[in-house]
Amino acid sequence: MEVQMVRAPVIVTTLMFAFANAGLPLNGLMAQEQPKLQQDLAAACARLGNDDRIRDYDPVLRDRTALAFKRLFPEAKGTPADGSLETQAQYRCMNGKVMVCFVGANLPCAKMNAKRKNAGADGFCRDNPAAESVPAFATGHDTIYAYRCRSGRAEVTATIRQLDRRGFARALWVELPPR
Numbered sequence: 001m002e003v004q005m006v007r008a009p010v011i012v013t014t015l016m017f018a019f020a021n022a023g024l025p026l027n028g029l030m031a032q033e034q035p036k037l038q039q040d041l042a043a044a045c046a047r048l049g050n051d052d053r054i055r056d057y058d059p060v061l062r063d064r065t066a067l068a069f070k071r072l073f074p075e076a077k078g079t080p081a082d083g084s085l086e087t088q089a090q091y092r093c094m095n096g097k098v099m100v101c102f103v104g105a106n107l108p109c110a111k112m113n114a115k116r117k118n119a120g121a122d123g124f125c126r127d128n129p130a131a132e133s134v135p136a137f138a139t140g141h142d143t144i145y146a147y148r149c150r151s152g153r154a155e156v157t158a159t160i161r162q163l164d165r166r167g168f169a170r171a172l173w174v175e176l177p178p179r
Contacts, residue, residue, distance in 0.1 A: 042176075045093035052166055054109060057089040065089050067177045068100045091176070094166055098176040101168075106141055111167040113142045121147040121154035133157075144169070
């Protein structure tokens with residue numbers, strides 16, 4: 001009984017902390033109000049400016065998200081089905097604008113790893129001392145560098161992703177088109 005009495009305030013405090021850190025108003029914010037906040041992501045981004053939190057797909061933004069997909073992938077035939085948009089589209093705020101990315105195996109929407117030292121590459125090179133390249137499964141898909149192995153040590157060979165000012169892969173994010 002005592003544990004339950006202590007847990008409820010901890011959960012409420014944790015939720016309040018999460019909402020406050022998200023820049024969301026605490027007064028009267030109930031679960032049923034969250035969809036309304038998602039629908040007005042453009043207004044939230046305009047107010048927040050830069051917010052690196054990744055937000056999941058919002059069906060209210062479907063048409064604009066499909067247009068953004070076409071901008072990022074002009075060679076693609078058509079746009080993804082709704083189910084694919086739901087699992088791949090992610091949003092964030094940058095410079096007061098809504099930005100969208102489409103996550104995939106080699107398309108990381110998270111902040112990138114800009115450290116030249118890479119433990120995964122080091123481990124791969126210990127096992128493959130003369131490998132001409134280190135695969136992404138070893139380096140992680142979020143690194144901005146390509147590596148090779150020289151005498152059992154990882155060596156940077158190229159920068160493969162340019163970053164925006166917030167640390168995300170510039171080529172993977174596009175501004176959500178206006179309504």
